[in-house]
Amino acid sequence: MKQSTFLVPTLRDIPSDADVISHQLMLRSGMIRQSASGVYTFLPLGWKVLRKVEEIVREEMDRSGAQEMLMPSIQPSDLWKESGRWEAYGPELMRFKDRHDREFALGPTHEEVITSIVKDDIRSYKELPMTLYQIQTKFRDERRPRFGVLRGREFLMKDAYSFDHDFEGLDKSYQTMYDAYNRIFSRLNLNFRAVIADSGAMGGKDTHEFMVLSNVGEDTIAYSDESDFAANIEIAPVKVNYDKSADQPEEMQEIETPDQRTIQEVSTFLNVMPEKCIKSLLFIVDEEPVLLLVRGDHEANDIKLKHVLDAENVELADETQTKNILKTSPGFIGPVNIPAEVKVIADHAVSYMVNAVCGANKEKYHLKNVNPDRDFRPNLYEDLRNIQEGDPSPDGRGTVRFKEGIEVGHVFKLGTKYSEALGAQYLNDQGKSKPIVMGSYGIGVSRTVAAIIEEHHDENGIVWPQNVAPFHIHLIAINIKQEAQRDLAEQLYEKFLTEGREVLFDDRPERAGVKFKDADLIGIPLRIQIGKRAEEGIVEVKERKTGELQEVHVDELSAVISKYQL
Amino acid sequence: MKQSTFLVPTLRDIPSDADVISHQLMLRSGMIRQSASGVYTFLPLGWKVLRKVEEIVREEMDRSGAQEMLMPSIQPSDLWKESGRWEAYGPELMRFKDRHDREFALGPTHEEVITSIVKDDIRSYKELPMTLYQIQTKFRDERRPRFGVLRGREFLMKDAYSFDHDFEGLDKSYQTMYDAYNRIFSRLNLNFRAVIADSGAMGGKDTHEFMVLSNVGEDTIAYSDESDFAANIEIAPVKVNYDKSADQPEEMQEIETPDQRTIQEVSTFLNVMPEKCIKSLLFIVDEEPVLLLVRGDHEANDIKLKHVLDAENVELADETQTKNILKTSPGFIGPVNIPAEVKVIADHAVSYMVNAVCGANKEKYHLKNVNPDRDFRPNLYEDLRNIQEGDPSPDGRGTVRFKEGIEVGHVFKLGTKYSEALGAQYLNDQGKSKPIVMGSYGIGVSRTVAAIIEEHHDENGIVWPQNVAPFHIHLIAINIKQEAQRDLAEQLYEKFLTEGREVLFDDRPERAGVKFKDADLIGIPLRIQIGKRAEEGIVEVKERKTGELQEVHVDELSAVISKYQL
Incomplete structure (x- = not known):
């Protein structure tokens, strides 16, 4: 892609309305623009990253055996009334009326819709278990949208729903999703924990939140510095061996x-x-x-x-x-x-x-x-107190530390709440009607993009991990008006394209300083700079992450690039 | 994919509310389900086809140099008021208020949003020309939703917008899109024409509708049986050399x-x-x-x-x-x-x-x-009459025939309508502000899936063209309880998966008749049936389109499959 005609409008200044670093960097690097409070456009650069995240999610969902589908955003109010959520969901549910004055919701989640489909189209125990998913736009009228795409009102989400004969089956389906989520967030290079969340209100069933440990976020997470233990501080168990003081009891x-x-x-x-x-x-x-x-x-x-x-x-x-x-x-x-x-x-x-x-x-x-x-x-x-930093980890390994958490995923055992409310039953192998046992599994796809940036940036901009980078190589002709530089750059650009590499070619007639600042901001992992030594066939290769710079002859370029595992 | 746990709920009977064949077949083959009038879920089978169509559209858009992005569905009313469409669009525009009583539209199209982005982020002539696109859900509150996904209220659309210095540039951008559309609909195996549409109301600028010639549709298309001429009958020019009668004028x-x-x-x-x-x-x-x-x-x-x-x-x-x-x-x-x-x-x-x-x-x-x-x-x-069937084609080649048309695409020269209304200007090479000259280009992605079925079916079901088929091979174990059949089927299934083939494996304990009927309905191009001669290693290969059936030894299977160009 040639940068001169690629819509990547970088900004020098930190936008005044952006409080957190990922929001600032997404605006400054030209990844997103706001259309309304909590409503964003993903510009081409942002879209490329979003797609890569989406693809990783899709691959792991497919690998887990889940089937992709696409449900509509428009959901009839009747379904929500049947489940009882038309009232219960409150003002977060966006509602509208069509030209015939019928009421609809804009889906913030799809338990009702999927249950109504399964109700009609699954009959027999032989068709279960089954997990269905979609990657689709969701709508939530947040009271206070903030942090850019971290808490938006329209966002891309992967939501999956599992259907089982019984709770034992649900345990398996849940574990399958839990494992898939671990693979997904690992591949997305996130420092995350599967956090046991409070499930009191839902009847004591299992639920885990996948939280990225971060400096921003709306929950405080207690985690072990040595194991994978993590929990919301509100429910983390305290396991401490207290010492009894040697003092003698005195008179009260x-x-x-x-x-x-x-x-x-x-x-x-x-x-x-x-x-x-x-x-x-x-x-x-x-x-x-x-x-x-x-x-x-x-x-x-x-x-x-x-x-x-x-x-x-x-x-x-x-x-x-x-x-x-x-x-x-x-x-x-x-x-x-x-x-x-x-x-x-x-x-x-x-x-x-x-x-x-x-x-x-x-x-x-x-x-x-x-x-x-x-x-x-x-x-x-x-055990009646909050866990504290410095406490031993409840699993006996390591010491508890606190971090803010960004919730990027949530796995939840729904049980028969929706299948009973909407009448989704199957015939078991005895010919008896039984409610289908369900689980629900979400990943905030657009939010995850911001979470990656929260974790992968430095003072100059984003530092993309390889597998979600919008491009792999940033090819920069330092002075595009200089013929030798331009020719060599064009030549390498064609070569990279032929090799199937994802390359952004900065062919703009801008000053070197502007180009380097933009390149740092955009954060493509490997930069190839073509400058004064172009005539000798010498270019500079710079790694964004380390800042490591070396001069390389074009004949050696492929070997050097391979070293960076492109 | 094993059919036993793949959600493909086929129906034997023709649903009473489905008038057109594509709607009937999409319901019967388990591709879609209705959630509300004009609002559909794509079940896994339908989703696979939708994705393939989407990918073909994406590939050709990318090839044309357009940049993908993603705009939100939620659009502030202010933008629509600026363009004058908040009133003009009428009841087709779905509207709602958020929790703060602010008015929004659910985007039926994105001229306003894209123009507002370009207004802020494109400054100089050096950044033009540029074409941006997205593949995204659209909302239109149709007065009369019908024909399934052919005229829905929520649907997947590719919309693109071009930005040029002047009308000459627009002509080029328009031609680029026009060419891309021809490639797309050709690859989608559609008998389509680019039809000159009436552009009177928009000030005489060019506009073409890409119409699939069909037996259903809301427009009548006059087309040549020998050339690519096609036009809506309302505007098709009549070019006939009439013969004067040899009769002598008599007294009135x-x-x-x-x-x-x-x-x-x-x-x-x-x-x-x-x-x-x-x-x-x-x-x-x-x-x-x-x-x-x-x-x-x-x-x-x-x-x-x-x-x-x-x-x-x-x-x-x-x-x-x-x-x-x-x-x-x-x-x-x-x-x-x-x-x-x-x-x-x-x-x-x-x-x-x-x-x-x-x-x-x-x-x-x-x-x-x-x-x-x-x-x-x-x-x-x-020329003051409608063209008729049998008239010579206005381009001098062939004879005019009529067909109904399904509009699958539309290319349109907008000019400066939106850029002037919203103030999207650029500085030209003389440093003067000029309104950006725009074009708008749509493809109805979900509708196209139905159009393909209208053209590719027979009395038994869908007959998918290879490149949009949900799977390439339908592997059927005729009697899954019979060990030799089951073993050979499992073995071939694993082999096909290893080879990266897209295969649906009918492993259900159903009767042969049920399996064959479903297979015909679903319409996967090549069927491999494993029956009584499984022990000898002999299977049947059946082409969906021709019904051609042959017995093949498994050792020869790869060669035979290759013949069908999988």
Whole structure:
């Protein structure tokens, strides 16, 4: 492709509305342009990368045995009403009426449509298992579109749906997709983890999010620096062997703490470390009061509390509730001498504390030298805190670190939610009707392009990995008006095309500085610069990633290029 | 692909809601399913064909130098208001509001979006010419969706846009696309013509429709049986050398024709051929009365009348207007003795008539032995009738035939309509701002799939041409429960896969009849049937198109397959 007539409008300045690096670089390198908030055009350079990502996804889906198809974006409201999502999906679902005033949704996902197809066209157990997928445009009216194509309102997605006889079959289909996703994101050169996600609301079935570890993102991921463990911090289990202090228990004392309510205030005032304090939080759990205790340097985790108590509803008590139950305000509550009806649930770490500080259940007083199991006795010790950086990895290998995560994929066991709602049944080998057991598997294709850039760039621009690069070679005639340079460049361009190489030829009559800046920005892995030594047949080969530059005679060029594994 | 778990739900019966053969066959062969009126899912088999068509389109677009990109479906109303199409497009434009009550259209085409991009990102004459394209889903709220994917409301389209310095450049870009379209539709095995379409409303610029000649369609195409001439019958020029009758002009006579008003009635009543009658039609052309004359066996063409008179508005006079102007009702009007203010315009054929019959401008009377240029003198003889089957082709080669046409492509010179409306200018080599000159080029990709089927089927099903067939080989184990058959089939299946052949393996435990019927319906070009002689290594090879069947030893199979050019 000749750059002079290739639409790749690079920008020198960082666009003011782009907060994250991938958004900035996609705009600056001429990959995308915005049409409306969260709605983007992929210009030719961006489109080439999107296609390469799409092809990798397609290859691995096909390899996994999934069948490609194409469902429409226009979805009748009836289907969504049958599944109950017409209301439940809320304002994210884009809706419109046709010329006959019939209501439709623009598909944000296709569970309803695929289930209605399968309902009509799959009859027998002999036709199962089956996994269907499509790579198709999706629509979601995000409340706050941002980060360019990382959170857009129209985007390219791969969505797959598996259909099985039973949950055992679903487990297999799920694993097949899980494995395919691992292959896909590995081939896409991403530092990702399959993160166990909270599945409480969906009935405890398995679900994993594939998260790219990044500096931007909307979730915080706890991951091991040595293994492949990763989880959303909200549900990551804590497995720590705490040491019990060698201190001898001392006599419990009441101390006046007139204005000290938080752990920070109390520990400073009393000159003790936060880990010597007990953080006490009063919750209303399914209408019963529960006092949750964690160590002062830890964060309480109410999702874990909910799971531990198998509760429906967990809410922090407000000031009034606290006063009614414990006769004092939240800053002064603690586990000692509380009414018998208040359940006390403590994190494991609390049981190892000696001579701790906690609220006295008396306005403006705390207690010191409090010792668990002497001065109070929790109903239960459990894992009830958030995991922290520095904790040992729950799988026993390595140490926990935190990163932001970009969700690029999601695998989900749907079970029979949709097949039951829409009546998708099959006849089993006994001739009995059974609901088809389903799974759902998504990959954000356009988002993944941005995720790759988040991981593969430097201060000068994008640094494309080979297999998703828009071109493999950037051929630059430094001074196109100089005949020897132009001739050699044209000659190499033809040669590369003949060899089937993907080459962008910068044939523009621009200054060298402009060309190099654009080349860095666009980030094609290998650059071949034709300059002053063209007459001798000497060109420069520069690797984008390392900046490594060498002079090469054209006769040696193929060998050198091969070294870079093109 | 093993058919047992491939989603290809064939139907025995002809679906009652499918009027045309392609729609019937796409439903019956399990290629598509309807989600809503005019909204279809492409199931895996249909998707494979759609992809192949898409790839052929892409290859030829790339070969023509066009650059692929991807624009969004969501288009802000502002852009459409700037171009004036927000109102003009009418109810075909699907519209919706987002959560902030902003108005959007679902793109039926992308002139506005591409022009707004080019406006911002093309600056200099050095960046032109350029042609950009995308293969993308389009939305049109058709008043009457029908014929399956031939006229849908959501469909896959290739749309391209060219950008040039001037109209001369546009001519070249247009020709490049025109040539690419010819290559595409040839490769797609279609009997098509590039038809000159009426471009009056757009200011007389060139436009061609690529029409597949068919038995269904919404336009009638006049084409030559010997050359590539083709035109919509409404604008096809008539070039006929009429013979003048050898009869001597006789004396004009008035005859009573009490109830005879139409040519049919009059010619029967008077026992003369329709071609001896003059058909007289009174039009109001830009408020002036014009009497149009054509031979009784011809059809008057008001589009030609409009062009000939360079008129804005042409309407047939109603009964009242006719009585006011000619003092009689429409069934009895004629060109003899009419008021001087009524212009008479006649088709060429009229001037060759001798002793003709026409209305007498007197209630219940006609005239016979009327002779042009003796009894009346038209202001003008011109081409004013529709072309007819049997006419010589206007290009002098062959005879005109009629066919219905399916419009699969459209190339159009837009000129500066959009660039001026949206302000897309470039700086020319003199440093002056000039509007970019544009062309627009569409191909209905999903519609083309149906057009191929209209042309390639027989009474048993689809007969796919090789290069768009969903698979190349249909491998059928006639009795999969029979071990020798199953083993040989499995063995050949593996072999074909290894050789990279696209093969569908019917491994279902169905009866032979069911398998053969499905195979005919699906229409894969070559069928390999493994039956009773499996133990001897003998299989049957059957060509779908010819029905030709031969027994072949497996050792000879590759050679035989090669003969069929797989």
